[in-house]
Amino acid sequence: MSLAYYPGCTLKTKARNLEEPAVASLEALGYELEEITRWNCCGAAYSLADDDLIHQVAPVRNLVRVKESGMSQMVTLCAVCLNTLKRANLVMKADEEKRNTINSFMDEEPDYDGEVSVVHLLEVLRDEIGWETLSEKVRRPLHDLRIAAYYGCTLLRPKDVAIDDEANPTILRDFLTALGATPVEFPEFARCCGSYQVMSDPDGISEYARVIFDSALSHGAEALVLTCPLCDYDLGRGQQVLMKKDNSFRGMPMFYFTQLLALALGLGSEVCHFELNHGDPESLLRAKKLLS
């Protein structure tokens, strides 16, 4: 079965370790991630200014591409892309005046009124494939691996684009359980990584990382699962900064959820591109006999 797939720019450069294991895993599950044609940047951040419609044009154009291809659903892997695309889609669906303005500005494109649904791959795993089917396909259960279920902001906020209950999400816990891992739930599961504040205060936001890692550690986690390249950048960089200035700080390896998926499905570690992860994630996997 074929799924319309929106990769996002970062997945083609810095975060190939998020994309490539996903493509291989979906193939193993009998699905093909079919990249939409002529896709553009998702917009990178949802513009909060009410009248700043020009910044809705990039995400909406991608949704138009899906509509043109005759598909009704588009899958993303990156949590920021998901958030930006979904919120732009809501504008097109719910606000007639803005919809008309944007449609008439993009007069070279067919009119669009929010008919494509944007979903995250975790939702496909939960709602279309199902946790039970997924766990049956696991060839290399991630036994004895205690992983903190870190959501960050953009999967859960704002409420109208959340992929799960924003106060009490279970999707990552269920995902990790299906792979045979031990999910670790911790209070800072949705704390912001610092987001684009890394541009203005790169060292200051390392304190956000401290709160997140300390909390995960104190709840017994050995690693953290991620869905977002921006979280990966901020938390990875934050760990480095903290380790330099504070001997007592202990970080932990971070994995994209797709890397854990590929590993559990028994795929070769080469599709995971662990070399693109921060630090040394492979030592932990070797210690748990999940990598040779």
Place this chain on the structure above:
Amino acid sequence: MIVEEKKSDRAQAAGKEPEQSAVKLIPVYVMGKRYEVPEGFTIMKAMEYAGYRFIRGCGCRGGTCGACGTVYRKPGDYKIQVALACQKTVEPDMYITQMPFFPVNRASYEFSDLTSAPEEVFKLYPELFRCVACNACSKACPQGVEVMDAIAALKRGDISEAARLSFECIQCGLCTSRCFGELAQYHMFQLARRIYGARILVRAEHLADMVKAVDQGKYDGILNELKNMKEDELKELYKQREVEPVSAGENWQPEDTRYL
């Protein structure tokens, strides 16, 4: 100054004495001033007819050099139109301004230091990420290049795709003139094509082999022989040459295969 207006304003003269010309004259406005010019002329010829003399802003006159980018509007249509002045024929009541150059900074780099990594383009042209996908660039391209798509390709690090999509770019700069993100599209594309050509495109090994064979004198003998021939002998040799038949298949070879 790119164009000069001649002292004798032929267009106005022609307007006053229409009996001199059998062709139909139509009104156009060049930089806001009305001229009557023959129907069927290109914008460039019409401007010359009107008395402009091109010192710059005209190159090949064949639609490939990109020197005569032109913008125009027509009454009743709010949209700006673009064309190459040497290709587009005049239409009644066009308001025309030629824009042969649009200022934009070209990054300077030592090409031998560049790799094929996407970050090379990001570092030299960081304004790339100011693009909001408004598509004004593609709409302004007289070559029909999907400029926005090529920029999107660069943003995701796909230099090969950017090179492919921008292949028809003639660097006229009209896209750049329309960009509110203030990108230097045509310079970025040139960089992409350079990197693609030098670092990504697969080398043709047989070409290198052939160059080596030529260097080693493979054709020296036959070339010297030809040089020393008398004219009559050469003509005779030419007449007797073996010609590849129209219906020849892929594997056709001449009888004499010494020089293949």
